[in-house]
Amino acid sequence: MSNNVKPKYQKIVFELQKSITSGEYKAGDRLPSEADLVESYSTSRLTVQRAMKELQHLGLIERRAGSGTFVRRMDQAKGHSFGLLIPGLGETEIFEPICQAMACAGRVGGHALLWGDTTQTTGNREQQTKELCEYYISQAVSGIFFAPVELMPNKDEINRWIINSLDKARIPVVLLDRCFSPYPQRSRYDLVGIDNRRAGFIVTDHLLRHGCERLVFLAVPYSAPTVDARIAGFREALETFSISAGKDWIHIGEPDDAVAVRETLDTIRPDGFVCANDMTAARLMRTLEQLGVAVPDQIRIAGFDDVKYAGLLGVPLTTVHQPCREIGEVAIWTMLDRMAHPALPARDILLSCSLVARRSCGSHTCHESSTS
C-alpha cells in the first residue's frame, strides 16, 4: 500500500518543471509570483517557497528579491552565441586581435561570436552602440563581451544605459580591458584585462633606468580607469628611484596642441614622456618633431598597447605589449565559467604584459638601433 499522497511542494515542483521544459515558460520569462502560486495551489507561502528552492537548486530558475522569479538560461546542447559590444572596434587596434582570439577559442567549444559593426561613418557612435546592444538582446545571445565606451563626455551615461539594458535582459556580461565605474567603485561583472599598474611601472622603470630623471605622464581627457592604474604604476616606479613627482608631471591634454606641449617642455623641463597609449605617443612625437625636439636624444618617449604601427613610426616606439591573444582566450573561458557558476563573486582577471624596447626610449639593448 504505497502511500500515493505526494508532498504538496513536490507537486508544485513537478508541474513548474514541466511548464519550463515544455517551453511554456521560456528562458528569461518571469514565473508567477509566490502570492499567485499560493492562491492557485491553495497552499501556504512556505510550501510554495520550498518548491521554488528546489527548482533553484536544480538550476532551473533564478530568483531576485524585489523583482521576481525567472527561468534560467539553459545550458544548450553545445554551442552558445556571444555578442561583441566594442564601440571602438577597428579603431583602437588592440580589440581586433582580441576578438580574433575569442573567435578562435570559441570555435573549439562550438560557440559563435557575433561581430557588430559600430564604425560606420553614418550616424553617431552612441546611437549605433545602443542599437547593437538592443539587437543582441533581441537575438537572445548567451552572453556579451563589453568594452565600455571612453573618451566621450557622456561616456558614463551611455555605459550605464547599456549595462541597465543587459541587466534587465539578464544577459551575463564580461568586461574587456576596462571597467565603466569611476575608480574606487567596482561593477558586478567579471573583467578581463592587463595589469595596468604593473605596465605603468615597467615602462616608467625602463625610462628611469635609461637615465631619465624628470618624466611627464600624458593622457587625453575622459580616459578610462585603466589610465589611472597606469599612472599609479608610473608614480610607484618614480618612488623606487626616490624621485617625487611634481604637481604637473601628470598632464591631461591633447598631444596635438603644440602650444601646450611647448609650455610643458618649458616649465617642467622633462627628459621623457610616458604616454597613456601608443596613439597619444605617436601624435606627441609628431608635435615634438614640429617643435624641433629630437626623440630620443632630447626627449625619450614610451607608450602602451604595442599597436601594429608602433615599430613603423619615424622613431620606433617603446611600448608595452598587450597579450591580445591571451586576453581573448581568457575572456571566453571567463564567460563560460561565469555561466556555470553564477554565484561566484565578480573577479578582476589581470594578465601580465611585457615591455617592447625600441628606439624612442634611447635603449641601447634594443634590436632596431645601436647608437652606442
Next chain:
Amino acid sequence: MSNNVKPKYQKIVFELQKSITSGEYKAGDRLPSEADLVESYSTSRLTVQRAMKELQHLGLIERRAGSGTFVRRMDQAKGHSFGLLIPGLGETEIFEPICQAMACAGRVGGHALLWGDTTQTTGNREQQTKELCEYYISQAVSGIFFAPVELMPNKDEINRWIINSLDKARIPVVLLDRCFSPYPQRSRYDLVGIDNRRAGFIVTDHLLRHGCERLVFLAVPYSAPTVDARIAGFREALETFSISAGKDWIHIGEPDDAVAVRETLDTIRPDGFVCANDMTAARLMRTLEQLGVAVPDQIRIAGFDDVKYAGLLGVPLTTVHQPCREIGEVAIWTMLDRMAHPALPARDILLSCSLVARRSCGSHTCHESSTS
C-alpha cells in the same frame, strides 16, 4: 556599506560546515538533532531545518527521518587531492576561513584538501614548510595552494626553493593572496586575492573624507608585495584630494617601537595612520595609548583584513574586509580550470573588498555592534 547582518541560518550552516571539515565530526558521525540545535542556537526549528537543507544540498550531510542527521562520507574515488601550503596558517587569521571555504567548495566536487601543520613550536618554520612541501610531492597531490612566505629576511630564497620543487614535480600551483616575486615581476602561476590597490584607496579615501589631511602609512619590514599595492592606492587617494605625500609618509618600521612612533608623530605631525594590516594597527594603537595619544580624537587609525578581533579592540578598528569565503571558492575553481586548460596564461584574479567603518576612524555613521 558594511552588511554585517548575516542570516541566522547561514551562521548555523557555516559553523556546522566548519565542524565537519575540521574533522570534529567525522564521516558517519551523527550530528546533534534539530531539537538540540534549536536550543543551542536559541532559534526556531524552521531555521535549523533550513540550515540542514543547505548542508544537504551541499552534499555534506545525509538525513534519515526517524534516525538522525549524519555526515556523509565523501567519494574519495573520483576527486582530486590538493595540498595547502600556508606557512602562517593559524596565525594570520585570514587564511583559516579561506581554507574552510576551499574545503567546502572542494568537497562538493569530491575533492580532498590536505591541511599541513606549520605552526608547531618545535623546529623553525622554514624547515617545516619545506618538509610539508616534500610531503605533498611524495603524496602526488593534484595541485597545491601556496601562500608565499613573508616577513622573513630570506623569504625569497625559501619561496624560490618551494616553487622549484613543485615545478620539478610538475604540480600545478595557485597562489593565495600574494605573489612571491618582487613587484614588477610576475610569476607563471595564477594568483587569487583581493584588489589591494583598490583597498588602499578606499580606506585612505575614507580617512580623508573624515577630515584627515596628513596621513602616514605604516608597515613592518619584509612585507609582501600586497603592501606595495596598498601603498599605491594610498598615494592615489591622497592625489585625488590634491595632497602630495611627504617623503616620510610611508613609514617602514615596528609599531611597537615607541621611540620611533614618537619621532614620527613629532616630525610629520600626522592626524591619521593607515596600517598595512590589522595586526600592525592593533600594536600601533597600544603604543599610542602608552604615549598618551587619543584614538580617534588626536589620531585616526585604519587597517586591513578585518580579522576577528578588529571590532573587539579597546577602540574598534576601521578596516577593509577580506572576502575570505569568496577567495576560497574562487581559488578552487581556478585550480580546476587550470588543470583543465594548462595552456592559458597566468592570471591575477582579484576580488573586491569593502570598508568596515568603526570607531578608530572617528566615523559617527558607523554601527560597531557588529560582533554578536
Next chain:
DNA sequence: GAGTTCAAGTTGTTATGACAGCTTAGCCCA
C-alpha cells in the same frame, strides 16, 4: 530633462505550532 522620493509589489528571513511518518531501543509476553 535629470535626479529624487515614494509606494507597491516581490522575495528573504524568522517565529510558532501542529501533525505525520519513520527508526530505534527497550519492554513485555510467549
Next chain:
DNA sequence: TGGGCTAAGCTGTCATAACAACTTGAACTC
C-alpha cells in the same frame, strides 16, 4: 530467548504570521 509491540525521539510536511530587504516604475521636484 525470540518475537512482537510500544513509546520516545527523530525528520518530513504544512499552515499562519510578521517584518526586512530589494526592485521597479511612477509621481514629483529642481
